[in-house]
Amino acid sequence: MLANINVLLLDYALGSLKRQGGKSIFIFLVLCLLIFLLASVLMIADAIKFELNTTLKTLPQITLQRFVAGRQTNVSVERVDTILALNGVERAIPRVWGYYYFKPAGVNFSIVGIDAYEEPYKKRLSELTRTFDLSTLEKEGGMIVGEGVQNVLRENYYSDFFNFITPKGERYPLKIAGVFHSDIALESNDLMLVPKQAAYTIFGMPPEEATDIVVHVSNPVEIPTIVQKITERYPDLRAITQDDLRISYQNIFDYKSGFFLSLFIVCVFAFFIVIYDKASGLSSEERREIGILKALGWRMSDIVHAKFYESFVMALSAFLTGFCAALFFVYVLQAPLLRSVFIGYSELKPPFRLPFSVDVKMIVLLFFLSVPVYIAATLIPSWKAASLDADEVMR
Amino acid sequence: MSLTPEIIALLLLDAVFLLFGGIAFVLSAGIAWRWRSNETTELQYALHRRSYLVSVIINYIFMLKIPLFAFFIYTCDKLSAIITGAMCASGVVNSVDFGLYLTLFKIVNLYVFGFWLLLNDADMNDEKLPFTRLKFILFILFFIPLCVEIGLEIGFFTSLNVSKIVSCCGTLFSASSTSSISLLFSVDEKIWMMIFYGCFALSVAAYASRSPLASVVSNLLLALFALIALILFFSPYVYELPTHHCPFCLLQKEYFYVGYLLYALLFSGTFYAAAGGVLDLVQKRYTKRFYRLSLFFNTVYVIGISLYPLSYYLRNGVWL
Known part of the structure; x- marks a missing residue:
C-alpha cells in the first residue's frame, strides 16, 4: 500500500x-x-x-601506573630497567608529569617534564622538541607552553616568564621560551613542557621516582602478553593499553x-x-x-x-x-x-x-x-x- | 546492559510496535469473532472500518521492520567493537544464549508479515472480501511471534554483558565449534554447494511447471540451503580466506557491505515465491507476477554469489 x-x-x-x-x-x-x-x-x-x-593513536601503547591503597602514586625509576629486560619491549620511558593548579585563573596546567637526551614517548612531542632546542631550555630555565596556557598567563600579566610555587613554598621562575600550536587542540591547549629537572622541583618529587612509565612494544600483537608479564612481576602496577582507552x-x-x-x-x-x-x-x-x-x-x-x-x-x-x-x-x-x-x-x-x-x-x-x-x-x-x-x- | 543510542532507538520502536500491535490484536480478535460477510448491519460496517485500521498498522510495522532488521544487525556490528572477543555481529548475537533465535525470529516475522500483507491486498482487491476472517485469525497467530521477538530483543539488550568475553565468528562458524553448525561441516562443502544449485534448478523447474506448491517447497528449500551453502562454501571466497565462514562479516565495510545486497536479494526472491505460492494455493489460482519477481531476484542472487568463486578461480587458478 x-x-x-x-x-x-x-x-x-x-x-x-x-x-x-x-x-x-x-x-x-x-x-x-x-x-x-x-x-x-x-x-x-x-x-x-x-x-x-x-x-588516542598518538598515546603510548601501554601506560604503567603504580597504585597504593587504590590511589595512584609515583613509581620508582629502577623498575624501568627490569621492564626493558623483557623480550619484545622496545622502549620503556619514565615520565614526570602532573597538574599545576594556578589559582588566579582557577585552572590546571598540565606540566610534562622533557629530557634532551631521552627519546620522547610521543611522536608529536618529538616534533616539538626538534623545533625547540632543549639543551638551551635546560640551561636557561625555560619552558614551552601551549596557546591556551599563554593566553591565561598573559591575562595574569606573565608575558615572558612564570613563577611556579614549589611545595616548599619557594618561587621557581621559568622563562616562556616558546609557544606551540598543535593540530589536535584538546591535548595540548593546557600543556607546559618543562625540563625534567624543573618538573621534579615544581612537583617536589624525589629524583629516583617517576609519575608513570610508558612502554612501547615493537609488535602490537604482543601487548597483552607483555602486560601480563609486567603485572605478574609488579602486582602494584596497573597497565592501561590503547585498547582499554578506546573501549x-x-x-x-x-x-x-x-x-x-x-x-x-x-x-x-x-x-x-x-x-x-x-x-x-x-x-x-x-x-x-x-x-x-x-x-x-x-x-x-x-x-x-x-x-x-x-x-x-x-x-x-x-x-x-x-x-x-x-x-x-x-x-x-x-x-x-x-x-x-x-x-x-x-x-x-x-x-x-x-x-x-x-x-x-x-x-x-x-x-x-x-x-x-x-x-x-x-x-x-x-x-x-x-x-x-x-x-x-x-x- | 549498556544503553547506546542505537539500542534506545530499537527499544523505543519496539515499544511503539508493541503498542500498535496490541491495538491491532484486540481489533483483530473482535473482527475474527463477529465477522459475517453476508450481513449488512451497522456492526459489520464498523468492523470493516476497523479491519482497515489493522491493515494500516501492520503495513506501518512491516515497512519499518525491513530497515530496522538491517539496523539491528548494524547495531550488533557496532557493539562488537566494545565487547571483548567479538569481531562482528555474530559474536554479539551469540553472546546471549537466545541471540540466534532472536535473529531467526526477526527473519521469520518478516516473511510472515509480508505474507499477511499480500493476503490483505488480495482480500481488499476482491469485492467479496473473501479472506477477511482468515487474515484476522492469522494475525492473531502472527502476533505471538511478534511478541516473542520483541520480548527476546528486550531480553537480549538487557542481558548483553559488555565485560563478558565472547567467541569470535572465526570459532563460531568452524568445524571445531561445539555448536550445531559444526555438524554441517562434517559434510563436504562441495555437496552443500551442489544441493544449493540443485534447489535453484528446482525452483526454476517449478516456475516452468507453473505449480504454486512446487514453487513454495523449492523456494523454502532454496532459502535454507542458500544460507548453508553461503556459510560453508561461498563465504571463504568472499573473504578470500579458506577458514573464514562467517555469514555476518559479509555485512562489514571491508567487503563493501555486500551482505546487505545479497541477503536482500535472497530473502525477497524466496519470499515472493513462497508467500505468493501460499496465497495462490489459498486462492486456487496462479499469479505470474510473484514467480517472475522471485525468479529475477533468485537469479541475480545466484549469479552474484557464483561470481565470487569464479573470479577467485580465474585470478588464482585454484579453488579454496
Missing part, C-alpha cells in the same frame, strides 16, 4: 498541508526543535569521540548520549500525545472536506493514503530542517551551551573546534528516532478521519 507513490495524492496532501497553515507550522516547528536537539547532542558526542580517538571512550560517550536520549524519550512521548491530539481534532472545515471527498467516491484507503503523505512530508521536511540546523549549530557555531554537557568542568576549557564527523549511520539513527514516532502518532487519527461517513459529515 505504502510502497507505490501516487503523485496526485501527494500533490493533494501538500495542498492540504498548506491549507492547514498555522496548525502545520506549529507542529513542524516543535518537531524541528526536537530533532535539532537530538541531532546536536549526537553530533557533539560523535565529534568529541572522533577527536579523542584521533588523540572506555566508546562506553563513556554511548553512556552520555544514552542518558540524554533516555530523557529525550520522555519528550518524545509528550510530543506523541500532542500530535495525537492535534491530529484527532478535526476542524469542521476538514470534516466537510473529507465528507466531500467521500461523496466524490474516494475510498478510505485514498484518504488514509493522503493523510500518510501529509505526515510523511511533514516529518521528513522537519527532519531535514532540524538536521541541517544541527549541522550549522554544531559545526559552524561550535555548539554553544550544549557542548559543555560533554566536555565537563575542566576550567582551562580548551577552545578546540569540533571536528566534522557525520556519517550515514547517524542520519539513519536520527531518522528512526523521529520520523516513525511522528507517523505512528498520526496513524489512528487519520484512520478516524477517513472512516467518517459522508452523509454524517455533510448533513
Whole structure:
C-alpha cells in the first residue's frame, strides 16, 4: 500500500498541508526543535569521540601506573630497567608529569617534564622538541607552553616568564621560551613542557621516582602478553593499553548520549500525545472536506493514503530542517551551551573546534528516532478521519 | 546492559510496535469473532472500518521492520567493537544464549508479515472480501511471534554483558565449534554447494511447471540451503580466506557491505515465491507476477554469489 507513490495524492496532501497553515507550522516547528536537539547532542558526542580517538593513536601503547591503597602514586625509576629486560619491549620511558593548579585563573596546567637526551614517548612531542632546542631550555630555565596556557598567563600579566610555587613554598621562575600550536587542540591547549629537572622541583618529587612509565612494544600483537608479564612481576602496577582507552571512550560517550536520549524519550512521548491530539481534532472545515471527498467516491484507503503523505512530508521536511540546523549549530557555531554537557568542568576549557564527523549511520539513527514516532502518532487519527461517513459529515 | 543510542532507538520502536500491535490484536480478535460477510448491519460496517485500521498498522510495522532488521544487525556490528572477543555481529548475537533465535525470529516475522500483507491486498482487491476472517485469525497467530521477538530483543539488550568475553565468528562458524553448525561441516562443502544449485534448478523447474506448491517447497528449500551453502562454501571466497565462514562479516565495510545486497536479494526472491505460492494455493489460482519477481531476484542472487568463486578461480587458478 505504502510502497507505490501516487503523485496526485501527494500533490493533494501538500495542498492540504498548506491549507492547514498555522496548525502545520506549529507542529513542524516543535518537531524541528526536537530533532535539532537530538541531532546536536549526537553530533557533539560523535565529534568529541572522533577527536579523542584521533588523540588516542598518538598515546603510548601501554601506560604503567603504580597504585597504593587504590590511589595512584609515583613509581620508582629502577623498575624501568627490569621492564626493558623483557623480550619484545622496545622502549620503556619514565615520565614526570602532573597538574599545576594556578589559582588566579582557577585552572590546571598540565606540566610534562622533557629530557634532551631521552627519546620522547610521543611522536608529536618529538616534533616539538626538534623545533625547540632543549639543551638551551635546560640551561636557561625555560619552558614551552601551549596557546591556551599563554593566553591565561598573559591575562595574569606573565608575558615572558612564570613563577611556579614549589611545595616548599619557594618561587621557581621559568622563562616562556616558546609557544606551540598543535593540530589536535584538546591535548595540548593546557600543556607546559618543562625540563625534567624543573618538573621534579615544581612537583617536589624525589629524583629516583617517576609519575608513570610508558612502554612501547615493537609488535602490537604482543601487548597483552607483555602486560601480563609486567603485572605478574609488579602486582602494584596497573597497565592501561590503547585498547582499554578506546573501549572506555566508546562506553563513556554511548553512556552520555544514552542518558540524554533516555530523557529525550520522555519528550518524545509528550510530543506523541500532542500530535495525537492535534491530529484527532478535526476542524469542521476538514470534516466537510473529507465528507466531500467521500461523496466524490474516494475510498478510505485514498484518504488514509493522503493523510500518510501529509505526515510523511511533514516529518521528513522537519527532519531535514532540524538536521541541517544541527549541522550549522554544531559545526559552524561550535555548539554553544550544549557542548559543555560533554566536555565537563575542566576550567582551562580548551577552545578546540569540533571536528566534522557525520556519517550515514547517524542520519539513519536520527531518522528512526523521529520520523516513525511522528507517523505512528498520526496513524489512528487519520484512520478516524477517513472512516467518517459522508452523509454524517455533510448533513 | 549498556544503553547506546542505537539500542534506545530499537527499544523505543519496539515499544511503539508493541503498542500498535496490541491495538491491532484486540481489533483483530473482535473482527475474527463477529465477522459475517453476508450481513449488512451497522456492526459489520464498523468492523470493516476497523479491519482497515489493522491493515494500516501492520503495513506501518512491516515497512519499518525491513530497515530496522538491517539496523539491528548494524547495531550488533557496532557493539562488537566494545565487547571483548567479538569481531562482528555474530559474536554479539551469540553472546546471549537466545541471540540466534532472536535473529531467526526477526527473519521469520518478516516473511510472515509480508505474507499477511499480500493476503490483505488480495482480500481488499476482491469485492467479496473473501479472506477477511482468515487474515484476522492469522494475525492473531502472527502476533505471538511478534511478541516473542520483541520480548527476546528486550531480553537480549538487557542481558548483553559488555565485560563478558565472547567467541569470535572465526570459532563460531568452524568445524571445531561445539555448536550445531559444526555438524554441517562434517559434510563436504562441495555437496552443500551442489544441493544449493540443485534447489535453484528446482525452483526454476517449478516456475516452468507453473505449480504454486512446487514453487513454495523449492523456494523454502532454496532459502535454507542458500544460507548453508553461503556459510560453508561461498563465504571463504568472499573473504578470500579458506577458514573464514562467517555469514555476518559479509555485512562489514571491508567487503563493501555486500551482505546487505545479497541477503536482500535472497530473502525477497524466496519470499515472493513462497508467500505468493501460499496465497495462490489459498486462492486456487496462479499469479505470474510473484514467480517472475522471485525468479529475477533468485537469479541475480545466484549469479552474484557464483561470481565470487569464479573470479577467485580465474585470478588464482585454484579453488579454496
